[in-house]
Amino acid sequence: MSEPAEDELWAAVAEPSRRRVLDLLLARGEATPTTLAAQLPFTRQAVAKHLAVLDRAGLVEARRSGREVLYAVRPDRLDEAARAMAAAARQMAEAAARWDRRLVAIKRLAEAARKDEAAREDQAANRDGAARPGEADREDG
Amino acid sequence: MSEPAEDELWAAVAEPSRRRVLDLLLARGEATPTTLAAQLPFTRQAVAKHLAVLDRAGLVEARRSGREVLYAVRPDRLDEAARAMAAAARQMAEAAARWDRRLVAIKRLAEAARKDEAAREDQAANRDGAARPGEADREDG
DNA sequence: TTAATGTGCAACCATCGGTTGCGCGTACGC
DNA sequence: GCGTACGCGCAACCGATGGTTGCACATTAA
Numbered sequence: 532m533s534e535p536a537e538d539e540l541w542a543a544v545a546e547p548s549r550r551r552v553l554d555l556l557l558a559r560g561e562a563t564p565t566t567l568a569a570q571l572p573f574t575r576q577a578v579a580k581h582l583a584v585l586d587r588a589g590l591v592e593a594r595r596s597g598r599e600v601l602y603a604v605r606p607d608r609l610d611e612a613a614r615a616m617a618a619a620a621r622q623m624a625e626a627a628a629r630w631d632r633r634l635v636a637i638k639r640l641a642e643a644a645r646k647d648e649a650a651r652e653d654q655a656a657n658r659d660g661a662a663r664p665g666e667a668d669r670e671d672g
Numbered sequence: 673m674s675e676p677a678e679d680e681l682w683a684a685v686a687e688p689s690r691r692r693v694l695d696l697l698l699a700r701g702e703a704t705p706t707t708l709a710a711q712l713p714f715t716r717q718a719v720a721k722h723l724a725v726l727d728r729a730g731l732v733e734a735r736r737s738g739r740e741v742l743y744a745v746r747p748d749r750l751d752e753a754a755r756a757m758a759a760a761a762r763q764m765a766e767a768a769a770r771w772d773r774r775l776v777a778i779k780r781l782a783e784a785a786r787k788d789e790a791a792r793e794d795q796a797a798n799r800d801g802a803a804r805p806g807e808a809d810r811e812d813g
Numbered sequence: 814t815t816a817a818t819g820t821g822c823a824a825c826c827a828t829c830g831g832t833t834g835c836g837c838g839t840a841c842g843c
Numbered sequence: 844g845c846g847t848a849c850g851c852g853c854a855a856c857c858g859a860t861g862g863t864t865g866c867a868c869a870t871t872a873a
Contacts, residue, residue, distance in 0.1 A: 538688070544764070545686040547679070548830070557767045560774075565850060577831050579851080598839040598850050606772035613765035620757035623685070623750055626698045631747035633701075689861070706819060718862050720820080725860095739819050739870040 540612045541619075543588035548573065552581045553604070556591065561603045588612075681753045684729035689714065693722045694745070697732065702744045729753075 543549060555567055564582055568575040582602050585591045589608045594601045684690060696708055705723055709716040723743050726732045730749045735742045 541688070546830080547682070550760070553764075554767075557771065560771070563850075573831060574833085575850085576833085576852090580830075600851070604768075604771055606768040606775060609764055609768035610772070613761045613768060616757055616761035616764065619691075620754045620761055623694075623757065624754035626695075627745075627747040627750035627754060630698065630701070630745055631751070634747060687861080704819075714862065715864085716819085717821090717864085721861075741820070 537611075537615055539588045540590070540608070541615055543584050543590055544612045544616065546581070546584075548577070549581045549584060552578055553585065553590065553609075556602060557604055557609075561594075561601045563599045563601060565599070567602075678752075678756055680729045681731070681749070682756055684725050684731055685753045685757065687722070687725075689718070690722045690725060693719055694726065694731065694750075697743060698745055698750075702735075702742045704740045704742060706740070708743075 544553070551571060552567060555570060556562055559566075564575050564579040567582075568578040571578060582591060582593070586593060586602075589605065590612060591602050591604050594603065685694070692712060693708060696711060697703055700707075705716050705720040708723075709719040712719060723732060723734070727734060727743075730746065731753065732743050732745050735744065
């Protein structure tokens, strides 16, 4: 949180092409836009733009050496970004699991209701009115 | 992997606004574009577009009920997306840790070299030439 | 039947990823 | 020392996309 907003970190790292640039830079340790672009499917300018974004996000730092500019990753910032992504992923996974359980429960209840309905009509109607979660949940938002 | 590419999943979930729509939809379980837009800082049309993207990515499914369209999350697909994000985050965290260790090692070596240089010149030169990792790694990309 | 409400479609704007083209500064070969 | 080659930065442009407004269509409700 020292330099830019966490939102900027996310935006910087969410872009697939930027991820590739970052990966490549990680593999080389330190590199210029030109050498990076040589191993990527887009031009030097595009790489430079991506590096600029990453720089603004604090994920890399630039070092001038003569006529070329060496970029290097900042591990601490990258780690922050990774944590943010992991947190988001965790939240999503939790939400998914929660809803999965809920849907399974609904399906099970529906099936049970159908079976009961075939056996005893009055009891089936009673269960349906009291226990169907779909109705109640429409209110919790 | 059943429906669209994993890339599409990522793209769908990477967008911050789309994440908000998804979060809200998760909280409500099932909702129409209009009701979602009522609790979001953008218009119904924008929400509808996001839902369309999420639909194409298989993350939500639409159910028509009269004149309104109810959207609901598909937990299995959301879980897939979460896994993809978590994997990416893990990779990033690993890379960050690796480079962090490496940089620490470099710093330590540099310091040791300076100290040695003050004491014995030849030994310092030998260590520097043999153990500096930055040079060797320039080739592995 | 008419008014209200939810959707879908189309045009439009800003931003962004990516390109090409050009000018400038630095390094290198003669 | 001078010209050439290389790396960089800037600007213009293009297509996709997030977001808007406006309108037409359908369904529901009075």
